[in-house]
Amino acid sequence: MNCQxxxxxxxxxxxxxxxxxxxxxxxxxxxxxxxxxxxxIMLMLVNSVLLGAALVTWLERRxxxxxxxxxxxxxxxxxxxxxxxxxxxxxxxxEDLVPSGADRxxxxxxxxxxxxxxxxxxxVIPFAQDTMLADLNIGVLFILAVSSxxxxxxxxxxxxxxxxxALFGAAxxxxxxxxxxxxVVISLLGVVMISGSMSLNDIVxxxxxxxxxxxxxxxxVFVTGMSAELNRTPFDIAEAESEIIAGYHTEYSGIKFAxxxxxxxxxxxxVSAVIATLFLGGWxxxxxxxxxxxxxxxxxxAIIFVFIWVRATYPRLRLDQIMALSWxxxxxxxxxxxxxxxxxxxLLRDASGHLSLADLWIMAAxxxxxxxxxxxxxxxxxxxKINSLxxxxxTPMVPGVPTIEVK
Amino acid sequence: xxxxxxxQHPSTHGVFRLRITFDGEEIVExxxxxxYLHRGxxxxxxxxxxxxVVTLTDRxxxxxxxxxxxxxxxxxxxxLGITPPKRGKYLRTLVAELQRxxxxxxxxxxxxxxxxxxxxxxxxxxxxRERILDLFEMLCGARVTVSYMRxxxxxxxxxxxxxxxxxxxxDDFAVEFEEMEHLLMxxxxxxxxxxxxxPISPDLAINCSVSGPVLRASGVxxxxxxxxxxxxxxxxxxxxxxxxxxxxxxxxxxxMQEIKQSMRIxxxxxxxxxxxxxxxxxxxxxxxxEVGVEAYGRVEASKGELAFYLVSDGGVAPYxxxxxxxxxxxxxxxxxxxxxxxxxxxxxxxGSVDINMGEVDR
Numbered sequence: 114m115n116c117q118x119x120x121x122x123x124x125x126x127x128x129x130x131x132x133x134x135x136x137x138x139x140x141x142x143x144x145x146x147x148x149x150x151x152x153x154i155m156l157m158l159v160n161s162v163l164l165g166a167a168l169v170t171w172l173e174r175r176x177x178x179x180x181x182x183x184x185x186x187x188x189x190x191x192x193x194x195x196x197x198x199x200x201x202x203x204x205x206x207x208e209d210l211v212p213s214g215a216d217r218x219x220x221x222x223x224x225x226x227x228x229x230x231x232x233x234x235x236x237v238i239p240f241a242q243d244t245m246l247a248d249l250n251i252g253v254l255f256i257l258a259v260s261s262x263x264x265x266x267x268x269x270x271x272x273x274x275x276x277x278x279a280l281f282g283a284a285x286x287x288x289x290x291x292x293x294x295x296x297v298v299i300s301l302l303g304v305v306m307i308s309g310s311m312s313l314n315d316i317v318x319x320x321x322x323x324x325x326x327x328x329x330x331x332x333x334v335f336v337t338g339m340s341a342e343l344n345r346t347p348f349d350i351a352e353a354e355s356e357i358i359a360g361y362h363t364e365y366s367g368i369k370f371a372x373x374x375x376x377x378x379x380x381x382x383x384v385s386a387v388i389a390t391l392f393l394g395g396w397x398x399x400x401x402x403x404x405x406x407x408x409x410x411x412x413x414x415a416i417i418f419v420f421i422w423v424r425a426t427y428p429r430l431r432l433d434q435i436m437a438l439s440w441x442x443x444x445x446x447x448x449x450x451x452x453x454x455x456x457x458x459x460l461l462r463d464a465s466g467h468l469s470l471a472d473l474w475i476m477a478a479x480x481x482x483x484x485x486x487x488x489x490x491x492x493x494x495x496x497x498k499i500n501s502l503x504x505x506x507x508t509p510m511v512p513g514v515p516t517i518e519v520k
Numbered sequence: 521x522x523x524x525x526x527x528q529h530p531s532t533h534g535v536f537r538l539r540i541t542f543d544g545e546e547i548v549e550x551x552x553x554x555x556y557l558h559r560g561x562x563x564x565x566x567x568x569x570x571x572x573v574v575t576l577t578d579r580x581x582x583x584x585x586x587x588x589x590x591x592x593x594x595x596x597x598x599x600l601g602i603t604p605p606k607r608g609k610y611l612r613t614l615v616a617e618l619q620r621x622x623x624x625x626x627x628x629x630x631x632x633x634x635x636x637x638x639x640x641x642x643x644x645x646x647x648x649r650e651r652i653l654d655l656f657e658m659l660c661g662a663r664v665t666v667s668y669m670r671x672x673x674x675x676x677x678x679x680x681x682x683x684x685x686x687x688x689x690x691d692d693f694a695v696e697f698e699e700m701e702h703l704l705m706x707x708x709x710x711x712x713x714x715x716x717x718x719p720i721s722p723d724l725a726i727n728c729s730v731s732g733p734v735l736r737a738s739g740v741x742x743x744x745x746x747x748x749x750x751x752x753x754x755x756x757x758x759x760x761x762x763x764x765x766x767x768x769x770x771x772x773x774x775x776m777q778e779i780k781q782s783m784r785i786x787x788x789x790x791x792x793x794x795x796x797x798x799x800x801x802x803x804x805x806x807x808x809x810e811v812g813v814e815a816y817g818r819v820e821a822s823k824g825e826l827a828f829y830l831v832s833d834g835g836v837a838p839y840x841x842x843x844x845x846x847x848x849x850x851x852x853x854x855x856x857x858x859x860x861x862x863x864x865x866x867x868x869x870x871g872s873v874d875i876n877m878g879e880v881d882r
Contacts, residue, residue: 181643277523281545281863346638347709355531355634356867428709429636431864432545496708 116143128243130154154246158235166379167197173378173421180425201371209367216273223273223365224372227266230259231376234383239314241396241405252313253301256387257294260342263380264290267351267361270373274364282360285432286351289341292436296443297338300331303454304391307476309466317395321470325392326477329484330450332392334443336419339384341435344377345420347427348435355429385416442495446487453483527556531634531867534877538854545862552854557881565841570596570671570807573841577828578665580843581879583626586619586656587821589669594750595817595828596671599809606752607796608673613752614789615659615668616819617782621693622652623822624733624775624782627874631772632704634871635713641704648696651689658682671807673799683790690786697783701776714769718857718869721766728852732824733778734873737763737770744820755792756785768865771872806836823847823874847879 116138118131125131133150141149171186171194178185186193211217234256236246249255264287271283305311307327308319316324325332341348344360352360362373389395389412396405430438457479461472468476526537535556541549561580565573577588590612597603604612629645653663658679660668668674704710720730725738735742743760745753761777763770811834818827824846833839850873857869 177639181639182647183643277521346636349636350864353636353864355636356864358530424638425640427637428632428707428713429864430709431713431862433862434712 116146130246151246158246159232162232162235162379162383163375165382166375167201169378169382169417170197170200170374172417173424176418176421177425180422204371205368207367209369210364212275212364214275215364216275219269219273220364221369223266223270224369224376226269227263227376228372228379230262230266231379231383233259234387237313238383238386238390239317239395240409242401243314244405245314248312248314251311253305253311253316253391256313257298257301260380260384261290261294263342263376270365271361274361276364278357278359279361279363281357282351282353282363286344286361288432289348289351289435289439292439293338293341293443296334296439296447297342299444299447299451300328300334300338301391302451303328303331306454306458307468307473309468313390313395317390317397319468320394320397322473322477323392323394323397325394327473327480328392328450328454329481330446330487331454332388333484333488334447334450335392336388336416337443338439339388340420340423341439343380343384343420345381346424347430349424349429350432350435353429381417381420382413385413385420388416389413438495442491446491449487450480450484453480525866531630531871533630533870533875536875536877536880538858540858540866542863545864547858547861547863547866550855550858552851554848554851555881557877559882561882562841562843566837566839569836570599570809570838571805573838574670575665575667578667579878580845580882581623581821581823581826581847581876582664583876584619584623584822585664585666586615586668587623587819587826589667590616590751591817591819591821591826592828593669593671593817594819595815595830596807596809598815598817599813599830599832600671600807602672602800602803604673604751604800605797607677607793608798608800609752610789610793611674611678611798612669613756614786614793615656615674616751617785617789618652618655620782620822621779621786622649624779625649627822627871628700628704628772628775628779631868631871631874632710634867635710641700644696644700648693651693655682655686655689658685670799672803673797675799677798686786686790690783694783697779705773705776711769713864714772714868714872715767716765717768717865718861718872719765719767720853720856724856725766725853728856730824730850730853732821732846732850733771733774734824734850734853736760737774738766739763744818744825748818750819752789752792753785756788758782758785768868768872771874775874808834808836810834818844821846823876823879824850843882845879845882847875847877851875851880 118125118134118138130150133153134146137146137149174196175185175193186196189195189199211220237249237252237255239245267286268283271279271281271286274280304316304324307324308316310316310319340346344351350356350360352362357363362370365373386409389409393412393416394408395412396409398404398408401408454476457476458468461475462468521542523540523542524537525540526532527535532538537553537556539551539553540547559579561576565576568576574589574592577592578585580588593612603609625645625648629642632641633639656666656668657663659682660666660676720734720738722738722740725735725740731742739762741760741762744750745756745758746760758781761774761781763774809832811832813832815830816827817830818825820826825844826846827844829840829842829844830838831840853873854870857873858866861869
């Protein structure tokens with residue numbers, strides 16, 4: 114008994130884990146302490162994702178209502194805050210349908226397959242200073258790998274539903290995800306190069322100024338790519354409700370639908386947390402020792418707001434336009450960004466390979482004008498490609514009595 | 521792969537069914553299947569007297585009831601050989617143009633909803649449409665199924681607070697519409713999705729006998745309000761917007777311009793209107809046209825040429841009532857519109873034609 118966490122453990126950086134481990138260590142054998150500490154934090158993570166998803170659902174409906182000139186849900190609880198619970202109760206009590214001809218096992222497994230990667234992603238996100246489940250030294254790679262696993266769930270749903278709309282949605286989703294994975298990964302390489310580590314905790318520590326300023330192109334590409342992977346507007350073709358009903362989850366009802374829906378909103382929450390960590394400085398802020406969680410939540414909410422705002426604003430792109438956007442616009446942009454960042458890091462780093470605050474400001478001063486210039490320039494070229502017809506300038510009105518020529 | 525789009529589908533504008541054969545996402549074959557909303561309006565009209573039929577016309581194109589009333593009343597007036605008094609004519613023109621605005625707002629709102637913009641443009645256009653329906657409620661107590669017009673005029677004069685409310689609406693709507701136009705007309709994604717998609721050539725449009733904004737978007741100058749003016753349109757000054765490419769964007773553009781022109785007409789009606797009777801006073805309660813008279817009442821409805829063909833056998837009810845429904849006839853271009861384009865474009869193209877199933881199936 115009375116065991117302390119060894120300083121070479123991968124959990125040592127995690128203050129919360131250390132605290133629970135050491136407290137439990139006074140009561141139970143050391144081998145159990147790991148189980149207790151791990152389970153406690155996992156419970157917290159799973160619940161934070163699910164409850165967070167519920168809250169994001171409420172926030173999204175409320176904000177969309179405001180942006181639509183409506184009120185939004187306001188009946189159950191203060192400001193309608195308990196609406197997600199009412200929805201959940203409704204969905205649980207509904208009949209859980211499995212369509213005839215569906216592949217029952219795969220169909221049932223889908224909500225789980227989609228939910229698990231989401232919870233896994235939260236394992237490496239630092240919520241406050243040195244507070245995460247595992248400080249993986251390949252954190253960024255882990256997030257990218259795990260987040261793409263959701264695609265498998267989507268394709269399973271589309272394939273097993275025995276529904277043609279679901280198949281449409283699944284096929285579209287896979288095509289989009291594969292295309293957008295490439296620019297997203299390349300855009301993150303710049304961040305990794307500057308911070309010199311793939312651990313998310315180290316990346317936050319490295320952000321003496323937020324990488325939003327140092328890597329604006331990477332942020333742009335990452336947010337665009339992630340909204341495509343999350344099936345958010347304007348890339349929501351996998352569940353385009355005006356085209357293919359609900360896409361891959363057309364046939365899901367009851368609790369299965371609730372889980373898939375929670376996964377979707379939860380994914381938005383987790384991805385916003387990742388963006389806040391990688392680009393907005395995570396828990397960095399005034400009084401970060403005590404208020405780190407507050408700054409983290411605030412930044413995450415800001416990103417979520419942007420996602421919801423975009424959803425209320427833009428029409429949807431077509432599949433070929435989304436593909437073109439990825440391969441002809443975002444990929445070259447992220448490659449240029451990678452090259453520029455590589456040169457900058459090579460020239461500015463000191464002997465030990467570190468970048469000082471002044472170096473980061475120099476990079477920001479170069480990269481921000483560069484980003485504006487490149488996005489405008491390449492955007493103009495790209496716009497001509499997808500929008501070749503002439504813009505209407507004059508309005509051809511015909512006053513007076515018309516003449517008609519019938520051929 | 522054959523897919524049944526509809527009869528239950530979020531964006532087929534009611535119970536419209538399309539059997540589509542896809543090759544990947546590309547459409548190879550289209551077969552529209554109609555009749556899910558058939559209520560036998562034409563047959564029902566033979567069982568009711570001439571005034572009662574007005575209520576049936578409300579339920580055909582329920583997004584532009586006023587214009588349906590107008591077309592039917594014009595046909596009955598032709599049968600009887602009567603014309604409504606001046607104030608009645610102006611009121612009819614005014615409410616028909618308000619209804620055109622409301623109908624086009626729905627068309628534009630749903631068009632962009634189908635492009636994938638989640639609700640916002642739709643809610644913005646419905647905000648203005650609500651005000652128009654409130655005005656109709658002031659006039660006749662009903663918002664959608666109005667039955668405001670009668671053969672020989674309209675059934676009641678305006679209440680006192682109608683005119684200030686109309687002025688207030690026009691002022692607000694000018695601002696709201698400008699805002700919508702500013703947000704929508706040059707939107708990058710909207711133009712990328714709609715320009716050059718599903719173009720209909722003028723020849724094809726004429727051969728398929730489509731009418732209304734769809735025909736005008738193809739560049740054909742064809743508007744019954746100008747060509748054979750009814751009610752008070754001969755005194756009104758307005759332009760006909762004409763499209764250039766006949767693609768989805770042009771159809772949307774033509775509707776947006778027509779809303780502006782309708783606002784012009786409404787303002788002119790307000791200036792020109794004078795107190796007086798709104799309906800011919802000495803009409804009998806039950807109208808009895810002479811035996812064997814035929815009439816063809818034709819208006820430019822919000823969706824195209826709407827016409828009622830009435831035959832009288834001297835009885836209290838029409839012997840035959842045939843409706844030329846623009847939505848149904850505009851569907852003749854479905855195949856040319858859809859084949860060769862993809863699934864997302866198909867939804868938008870259908871939205872750009874602006875069909876109304878209540879009118880298609882009657």
